[in-house]
Amino acid sequence: QMLVDREQMEMLRGRRGLPISTNTFDYATYHNLDEIYAFMDLLVAENPNLVSKLEIGRSTENRPLYVLKFSKGGTNRPAIWIDTGIHSREWVTQASGVWFAKKIVQDHESDEGLASILDKMDIFLEIVTNPDGFVFTQTQNRMWRKTRSKHSGSVCVGVDPNRNWDVDFGGSGASGNSCSETYRGPYPNSEPEVKSIVDFVKSHGNIKAFISIHSYSQLLLYPYGYTTTPAPDEKELHEISEKAVAALSSLYGTNYKYGSIITTIYKASGATVDWTYKQGIKYSFTFELRDTGRYGFLLPAKEIVPTAQETWLALMVIMQHTLDHPY
Amino acid sequence: DIIDVGHKYYLELVLEDILDKDSTVNCTAEVLYHLGSKNIAPDVQFTLEGELKNADEADNVFYNRIRSLEKELVAENIPDSHGNVPPEMEPIHRLAWVAAGYVIWQNSTENTKFHLAQIKHVKQTKRSDEYLEFDYMILLHEMVSQEIIPWQMTVLWHPQHGVQVTQDSRQPKHTLE
Numbered sequence: 001q002m003l004v005d006r007e008q009m010e011m012l013r014g015r016r017g018l019p020i021s022t023n024t025f026d027y028a029t030y031h032n033l034d035e036i037y038a039f040m041d042l043l044v045a046e047n048p049n050l051v052s053k054l055e056i057g058r059s060t061e062n063r064p065l066y067v068l069k070f071s072k073g074g075t076n077r078p079a080i081w082i083d084t085g086i087h088s089r090e091w092v093t094q095a096s097g098v099w100f101a102k103k104i105v106q107d108h109e110s111d112e113g114l115a116s117i118l119d120k121m122d123i124f125l126e127i128v129t130n131p132d133g134f135v136f137t138q139t140q141n142r143m144w145r146k147t148r149s150k151h152s153g154s155v156c157v158g159v160d161p162n163r164n165w166d167v168d169f170g171g172s173g174a175s176g177n178s179c180s181e182t183y184r185g186p187y188p189n190s191e192p193e194v195k196s197i198v199d200f201v202k203s204h205g206n207i208k209a210f211i212s213i214h215s216y217s218q219l220l221l222y223p224y225g226y227t228t229t230p231a232p233d234e235k236e237l238h239e240i241s242e243k244a245v246a247a248l249s250s251l252y253g254t255n256y257k258y259g260s261i262i263t264t265i266y267k268a269s270g271a272t273v274d275w276t277y278k279q280g281i282k283y284s285f286t287f288e289l290r291d292t293g294r295y296g297f298l299l300p301a302k303e304i305v306p307t308a309q310e311t312w313l314a315l316m317v318i319m320q321h322t323l324d325h326p327y
Numbered sequence: 328d329i330i331d332v333g334h335k336y337y338l339e340l341v342l343e344d345i346l347d348k349d350s351t352v353n354c355t356a357e358v359l360y361h362l363g364s365k366n367i368a369p370d371v372q373f374t375l376e377g378e379l380k381n382a383d384e385a386d387n388v389f390y391n392r393i394r395s396l397e398k399e400l401v402a403e404n405i406p407d408s409h410g411n412v413p414p415e416m417e418p419i420h421r422l423a424w425v426a427a428g429y430v431i432w433q434n435s436t437e438n439t440k441f442h443l444a445q446i447k448h449v450k451q452t453k454r455s456d457e458y459l460e461f462d463y464m465i466l467l468h469e470m471v472s473q474e475i476i477p478w479q480m481t482v483l484w485h486p487q488h489g490v491q492v493t494q495d496s497r498q499p500k501h502t503l504e
Contacts, residue, residue, distance in 0.1 A: 298408065
């Protein structure tokens with residue numbers, strides 16, 4: 001009877017277009033928010049001893065902000081944070097986040113490197129960091145980048161969540177115009193999508209690496225974005241980046257550049273990893289994934305898995321280094 | 328740095344055929360950004376060290392196909408949200424790419440970095456002469472400001488006479504909020 005019931009449930013799920021198991025989930029296509037949230041629940045259900053789902057807050061439009069926690073135990077272990085989809089139009093990032101989640105589950109015992117990381121550390125993964133924006137890209141405007149907040153006094157909707165952090169807020173690397181794609185917002189952490197991460201990081205207190213993932217340009221970046229003054233740990237961050245990029249390129253020959261945000265891409269004030277670095281999270285990095293402009297935000301779905309695979313190699317280098325260099 | 332004139336860049340680049348990754352041509356170029364003025368396109372001089380691959384056959388196939396269409400071609404969202412370009416739209420996409428290159432050149436400064444993000448809309452206008460004419464509405468992505476800029480351009484093409492952008496204009500950002 002239990003088998004029949006299960007089959008019925010699977011048929012219902014299949015008919016509604018929702019994934020049936022994370023093994024039949026199609027990683028090589030773009031999914032909507034419901035499908036990704038359903039995937040998360042499936043992953044947790046299939047791996048209850050490794051994966052749990054945390055709600056760290058709610059978006060402006062009251063959507064839950066979910067973080068997956070991968071942990072083999074302990075209490076408040078030193079942790080690695082990875083987020084994707086903070087800019088909603090960067091679809092290869094959310095898609096890669098889904099792939100990373102499955103990869104961790106698949107490899108957590110069979111891959112020596114990952115197993116040893118998880119023996120001592122936890123991994124937190126926020127796949128859809130900006131769900132309101134994500135839904136907007138699916139329903140109204142594929143090129144939407146920001147959140148969907150409406151602040152009094154603002155003519156236009158939305159704040160750039162990667163300019164809303166409390167470092168050099170008001171600086172010239174962001175805009176004060178609400179209609180701009182790089183609008184910093186009315187004040188730091190005005191966006192619940194940002195505040196929820198700030199609160200999480202502060203209350204956790206033991207995050208040792210923070211990686212925020214964007215697209216496109218094929219870059220690996222470290223602080224600072226707001227100033228040309230080198231970060232105190234620049235030398236080490238540069239060396240890690242060199243190794244991470246070499247690992248990434250080794251898979252498909254994809255070329256990445258690396259360096260500080262301000263010297264490699266442009267000045268940015270109120271950027272995520274400037275804040276996390278100033279909080280004391282030494283290993284703070286930002287990725288810009290494929291491609292370099294041919295398809296840009298509209299990266300063909302067939303590139304999702306190769307992009308995720310190569311990026312994972314770089315993430316492993318960063319995580320391994322974090323494990324080997326406790327601080 | 329050229330005093331009172333502007334900034335000159337000397338470039339060495341490799342051109343790669345998108346349809347044949349092994350087919351490459353070396354190229355050198357000089358780009359001069361004029362001081363002060365934002366309304367003058369940078370000067371570009373270039374030298375190709377070799378020949379570009381001949382595309383006559385593919386050009387003619389495309390040309391004849393469009394000429395023989397009963398109704399004027401109309402299409403939207405190329406690529407679509409998932410990055411797909413239907414095979415029959417590939418040449419339309421590539422033509423937009425080339426034409427957008429001209430628009431980008433005319434509007435570039437040392438502080439801009441443009442890419443063609445998407446063709447929102449394209450409509451063919453049948454002509455009595457031999458040229459193909461397409462009216463495009465494209466989206467340009469400007470990297471530094473991160474803005475998506477709609478731009479209209481009218482493009483003429485002929486297999487022997489190449490590409491011409493006869494008209495182009497920046498469009499207001501849609502308050503499609």
